[in-house]
Amino acid sequence: MRNHLRTFMLLAALTALFVGAGYMVGGPTGMGIAFLLALVMNAVSYWNSDKIVLRMYGAQEVDPSHPEPIVRNFVADVHEMATRAGMPIPKVYLIDSDQPNAFATGRDPEHAAVAANLGLLRMLDRREIRGVMAHELAHVKNRDTLTMTITATIAGAVSALANFAFFFRGGDDRDRGGMIGAIAVAILAPIAAALVQMAISRTREYAADKAGAEISGDPEALASALQKIEAYARGIPNIQAEHHPATSHMFIINPLSGQGADNLFSTHPATHNRVAALMELKGRNPRSATVEAPSATAVPTSSGRKAGPWG
Template sequence: MNTIKTFMLLAAMTALFMGLGYLIGGAGGATIAFLVAAAMNLFAYWNADKMVLRMYKAQRVDESTAPNYVRIVKRLAQNAGMPVPAIYIIDNPQPNAFATGRNPENAAVAATTGLIRMLTPEELAGVMAHELAHIKNRDTLTMTVTATIAGAISMLANFALFFGGNRENGAGIIGTLALAILAPLAAALVQMAISRTREYSADAGGAEICGNPLWLASALERIDEAARRGAPNEAAEQNPATAHMFIINPLNGQGRDNLFSTHPATGNRVSALRRIAQAMGQAAGRPWG
């Protein structure tokens, strides 16, 4: 099902890309946009994960550079019966994390320095188990590729505004205004296209992988408050199309109006996790290790 959703989403993004091409260059522009979009889709499938990691200046780590963090991820991967992903750290005070990659064999997880410093080992295990669940569910292909293409759509719209639209297509000022609206909303379109049920599914899967849903529930409450009240994540504010990839929305609204939510309400997620904990007979006291 996720494969079908991926191709449907890519088709929609390609159609939008072609529409922008038409506004810029008419029928010829639409044709060029189609060819560029086809090449971009292929490139994004193989390279979008690397682009996102580079965008956030993520640094790969191992047991010699981040022993506790790496050991937690490795043990969780063993619990999940999946390959150990490449493990990265992002130097950012905002506590957050994401997963990326086209499949479990070619995946990566990234956590911010703020997340690693703030959370207990149990809470960190809950967060990284959530990210591994995204990889196991193969959500990351959709999440990563759409972020890349949405960013390209925004850049194309800004390009058209700067150089002016195609005056022969009859759109005139209407076409230019359409481009002005599409540019900031391109990211929101992607965020709406990514189903929020993916987060609930990854929460449930992460609870199973780490063994205690309350670890993730506690982590979500703490990082949601910190992400909203702390300093803005500048890289995320500059690339809002990637917001849906994080475990908690990294956009705090200081740098950009946030018209559409990319995540379910944290309170609802915590309530769902507590219900899972009750069903599992879990208490918060069991330590990681």
Template structure:
């Protein structure tokens, strides 16, 4: 998904926020809601990365003190960043038994990548490199900012719709029972619409990050193996921090909420087997010396 389409979707969500404000408080409510949406976008732009890292109690890795697996993890991120033509991101570790990872930050110059202790324990080094190449692909594509802002607005739309459900329709426009019906309808449809937009963006970007990550590492099969392992662990090892903050689930390489295997309307991630298939096809293409344009992205 190109940046223009992404920002059009974000603009659409902002407009939806304004419509709910209109239903809740008339023209005044719409202006207030639009103002809040803009303010939240600005706040998310400057603070989203720090907020997510703090949410998961991520700790920075000091390369001068890191040893063993942690040192290898840091060095691999540095090597992959050079291969991707990116500035060195901040590297974090999260004390969590579920293997998983995410990237955050408003741009490549202010990016951070984070892996769980479970990831470093469950995967071999080539698989860890594949995962981190995927996360750096998100940084290179500037996905982290877009997804954080989308999640922020989606949550805000749901909250505002719930507020409308309790406090009724616009006082400026009147309308009695019919207006109450519209408010109830909006309170149901608005959070669904926000969720659909958020998740559609997320699924598309995961496929693209897999493809670019496979190219950065030069070993897409290792990422494919990592995805299978992470999903298997995620089914049996709960991520309690993610359960408390489900709006951040889309940021992880595999859904930390033990989601279903199908690409359904409300899934934040594509089906893992679809991603694995695309990566294996990419590996074949790279070994033949072909370009990435021949690698198809599943749509189901």
């Protein structure tokens, strides 16, 4: 109950930021328009959250009849784990991106989807892929996906409206702080929106790691996958995520940049903290159980960078 209340307060804060940015741009009229837009965005996100994000990433649905064995195994494992967890089988999607990563979306378990980048299937072994997808199924089962997608939609709108405040202001400057106020909202609103995203993301990622380990029955596989994804993702840009940074908190590992510690501006907790917690579930010493991650220079890609965190 406390978690649902906290989520409601965080979403209300995002809506308030959007309305406040509307006021800074257009005064009472702008505030009213922003409020109506916020209501529309919440409604549209509720009914179409999965379609919105999947379209952003050009995701393609796959099924057990796919010609490639690795994809057939991937779909079969998602179906098997969902059945074992006693939840509806979600739609399964693939995204044409070399960065290994994954996310879940949808308004509830009956209308959910899980998506993985092609890089995930190519760079991780089957056991590790199962661990990752069990984590995403945990998000679906815990009903995190609706909150995460609505947050991404509104946070992106707040940032866009705040940036617009740099170039437009109307009415009486004394009522809205003039250009100084517009500059302030353009700087502070995206930061505040990002902070709300982080507050939602971190707690839910830790919970999904734990529940995902229970669904797969293999916390060590998820720990290994997190370390590999972090190392590889730092060397492989996720172009779609760079174009839609407000969705970064939805991924199992931050697709934008890697952070070595749980700091204020990281959408995910540090990977080593996530690994330690998972290995505690395994009942082993986290230090002795650490999996050797691939070096960034070994990443099979034409680009070069790293990524990582835990939620």
